[in-house]
Amino acid sequence: MNFSPGLVTLASRRFLSPPGLALWAVALCIALFLPFAPSAARGANQVSSDVSGGLGRQGVWLCALAFALPWFTTRAAACSRQWRRGDGDWLGTGTCTRGDVGAAYLLGCALALGFVLLPFAVAGEWRAGGAAPALVWLGESDVETVILFKEGDRADLKLHPPSGAQVLMARFIVAAPGSGGPGAQVRARASGPGTADLGAEALISNAAALSMDIPRGLGELSLSFERIGPGAVVALEGRRVLWFGRDPPRWSAPLALYLHAWLACIAVAAVSLAVAAWGSQGTAILAASALLALAWLVDFAPMPWPGVGLRDALDLAGGGFAPSRPTLATWAGCGLAMLCAPAAAALQGDLWRRDS
């Protein structure tokens, strides 16, 4: 591979062209001054403060993505058009292969993205009021859906909390689907080897969370989930047992959001660049947007496409939690997407041919 730092610099500058920087400034202003949290969410207690801060943080990152995703997708799709409108004449006589050029442009794109997203991370923390979320998301457990039809119904589950976290909190999202009437009282009791009973109770009218603290290194957790009063049917849906750690580091939430946004934007730009090497600019933009929309709309949890991680991170940030950093699978997914661009450029033999 013949790596050219000059080409990387050129690509970065093209992604940060004056129109792009103007749009970036507008998005940053909107992120800084548009109210994101409704007044009802602003309160004095810890929960309202977390939620209000989370909504602010989420709003800022949505602004960042509303600028970065379309801009970088479009610019990445335009690269091959520039190559076919004259750049190919001097790129084609250089010692770099087409694959090298594709990789250099993508690297330039990644650097430019790193630069434009950084102020949003700072703005997000400012809009969150400077308070770090009290809880960091560690993962979720895939349990079978449990439905409690009548008073006294009970279900027993075995769960495995993530290991290594200092203090854990388990949160069960329980719903009373379609209940327009009175709610139902639900109790969850957990126990593990060498621990006293840990319990939580809640009155469920539509959907609510039952939270309980779990000591560190508990191993297997026995959970008893019981309905203790009359009312509507209650369900603990599959994959709705969430695990959180307490008191994450101050920079945990902005760093996680920054990395998720960066990886997702790079992956989308890489797909756009790859498709544009073979098809038209419009096709490339459509293909990249479709992949992003799929990740947003369809629940592909195990998919390593970085868009999935970004969607979940934004959801968690909006709920007042700190998302966890991208997993290895997400990094690998982004790496795979990044390989598409140089591969597509290398395989396209007529990349430097002039458009007539």
Added chain:
Amino acid sequence: MATMNSPAIQARGLEQSYRSGLLWRARTVLADIHIELARGGRLGLVGPNGSGKSTLLRLIAGVERPSRGELILFGGAYKGGELRRRIGFLPEDASFPRELRAQETMELLASLRGVPRSAARERSRELLSAVGLERAAATTLGRFSRGMLRRFGLAQAMVHEPELILLDEPTAGLDAQGFAVFDELLARARARGASLVIASHVLTDLQTHCDRLIVLHEGGAAASGAPADLLGSEQGTTMLEVEGLDSAGLEAVRETVEARGGHLLMRGPSTAALRALYRRLSQ
């Protein structure tokens, strides 16, 4: 087997066609081209617009791949990047990156052609100065005039001291000083034994710098030979540039031409006069 005596260019049955339109029909822009250019040789390509000159240069430069035929450079001694390091190419309407400064772009292009980074800076400075752009080294190319871009294009084609130089309409848009710069650069290239291919509509460029011409017509080679044979005898028209004569002397030249049955077609100050005027003004 490739030797130092292998020709710089050997093309046999070269053809280039493009597919386009709804029915994906092939359109042939170059057909059955045979070229052999010895190392140090100077070849001119001439022909009307659309005759395939630029396409042929792009094929030789390696920007495009031929649809058919065989193209061997330097006897096939070099491949990939090694080969590209030996070729300098000035495209017809070179779109160099408008975002970068002249010095930056020259360094980038030099490094892309295999010039080490430390040497690239020095070579870039030297070449920009040679084409009279040293004061514009910190200006972005987007702010260059057409003539400045042409000078820049000439410089970038030579920045890595290539063994084969391909120039597409090198003097289009150049002013009188630019012509002098062009002549100077080509003289330097010739001195180090570089081979040269020029596509141009300017016959004086071809007559001055080429020892053989190929006339392209509708994608094929219609004729080839020495410039004097092809242009002089074919049209019976010769351009004279005269220096140091007053009007009486020029009148005597006209009378001599007419006495021998010829006609003086044009009379006026030469480009050399314009060059001298520029020199005076810059002093």
